[in-house]
Amino acid sequence: MKNNSIKHLIRPHILTMKPYSSARSEFEGKAELMLDANENPYNSHINRYPDPLQMKLKNRMADWKNVSEEQIIIGNGSDEIIDLLIRLFCRPTIDKIRILNPSYGMYEVSAVLNEVELIHSVLDENFQLDSNILKTNWDPNEKLFFICSPNNPSGNTIDSSLINSIIENYSGIVVIDEAYIDFSDSASYISKINQYPNLFVMQTFSKSIGAAGLRVGYGMSSVEIISFLNKIKPPYNLSTIVQEEAIKQLDKINDLKEQIEEIKGERKMLFQVLSDLKIVEKVYDSEANFLLTKVNDASKIYNILKNKGIIVRNRNGQHHCDNCIRITVGNPAENKLLIQTLKSISNE
Numbered sequence: 001m002k003n004n005s006i007k008h009l010i011r012p013h014i015l016t017m018k019p020y021s022s023a024r025s026e027f028e029g030k031a032e033l034m035l036d037a038n039e040n041p042y043n044s045h046i047n048r049y050p051d052p053l054q055m056k057l058k059n060r061m062a063d064w065k066n067v068s069e070e071q072i073i074i075g076n077g078s079d080e081i082i083d084l085l086i087r088l089f090c091r092p093t094i095d096k097i098r099i100l101n102p103s104y105g106m107y108e109v110s111a112v113l114n115e116v117e118l119i120h121s122v123l124d125e126n127f128q129l130d131s132n133i134l135k136t137n138w139d140p141n142e143k144l145f146f147i148c149s150p151n152n153p154s155g156n157t158i159d160s161s162l163i164n165s166i167i168e169n170y171s172g173i174v175v176i177d178e179a180y181i182d183f184s185d186s187a188s189y190i191s192k193i194n195q196y197p198n199l200f201v202m203q204t205f206s207k208s209i210g211a212a213g214l215r216v217g218y219g220m221s222s223v224e225i226i227s228f229l230n231k232i233k234p235p236y237n238l239s240t241i242v243q244e245e246a247i248k249q250l251d252k253i254n255d256l257k258e259q260i261e262e263i264k265g266e267r268k269m270l271f272q273v274l275s276d277l278k279i280v281e282k283v284y285d286s287e288a289n290f291l292l293t294k295v296n297d298a299s300k301i302y303n304i305l306k307n308k309g310i311i312v313r314n315r316n317g318q319h320h321c322d323n324c325i326r327i328t329v330g331n332p333a334e335n336k337l338l339i340q341t342l343k344s345i346s347n348e
């Protein structure tokens with residue numbers, strides 16, 4: 001993108017709209033008496049509204065990710081970030097977003113909900129993006145390009161030199177969804193957010209940190225984009241309890257390295273064992289914590305597993321995913337049970 005500011009991409013009414021000013025954002029700091037927000041004086045631990053900008057948590061995250069607090073937006077899961085991005089940039093029935101096909105389902109759901117049209121960039125049979133994408137005449141109304149890397153459901157990363165060229169070439173904002181980056185050997189795009197004003201990187205507590213129940217996803221980008229997102233987000237989108245728990249999760253972040261290594265080791269083991277099964281036609285290389293696995297009959301195997309209490313994701317019907325199931329890498333005991341069960345199905 002040639003332009004340094006992304007202001008021209010923002011929906012015009014958001015530039016001028018007056019955001020909700022919460023009691024908590026009008027007064028910050030310690031006061032003797034807080035009688036400004038109609039809070040109840042009892043139930044002392046959670047009687048106050050939370051910090052709308054989650055500064056304590058952002059302070060920790062800024063150190064961790066080597067960005068400034070003003071370059072971070074935290075959402076009630078990445079799903080909230082996806083929705084906020086679409087609502088910030090896309091005028092309903094006019095603007096469009098571009099997504100990979102196949103990829104994560106929430107981009108499409110959020111777009112459809114907001115009456116925003118989809119443009120598909122279809123991946124090849126190895127789930128790579130064709131370099132011809134660089135010859136695209138971008139639609140003047142396309143505002144966001146969601147690139148999931150490592151991609152869900154395929155597990156591979158999208159070629160990084162191609163992503164670089166797309167960021168330089170694209171007319172709108174490129175969103176890299178790095179939900180699975182910690183399971184990958186590829187570098188994060190966070191280090192490039194200062195270089196590219198139209199780059200937005202998304203990560204989450206749901207996968208490598210193991211805190212999907214917490215609902216914490218976050219985006220990192222220019223101060224300009226983040227401040228617009230802060231303007232439109234629900235003021236109290238993360239509860240006090242969630243903010244505190246997220247900090248506790250970061251306190252033990254170093255212990256997670258071993259766990260991630262274990263999952264990567266189990267992924268390698270599963271890849272080999274699954275590849276040798278008679279019912280398996282192909283296991284796709286994965287840089288995530290799941291394996292897309294092509295079997296002889298996905299619906300049949302999905303149902304047999306389900307009846308034995310093992311739930312996998314049937315991806316049959318998605319582009320290039322005929323007869324594919326997506327299997328999450330579990331702990332060693334879970335993987336052992338899965339393997340035993342698949343072996344018995346295979347030998348039937």
Ligand SMILES: *Cc1c(COP(=O)(O)O)cnc(C)c1O
Nearest residue numbers: 077078079104152179204206217
């Ligand atoms: C799981 C996942 C997320 C995480 O979403 P949360 O709302 O943060 O739980 C984001 N993107 C992709 C591609 C995912 O697979």
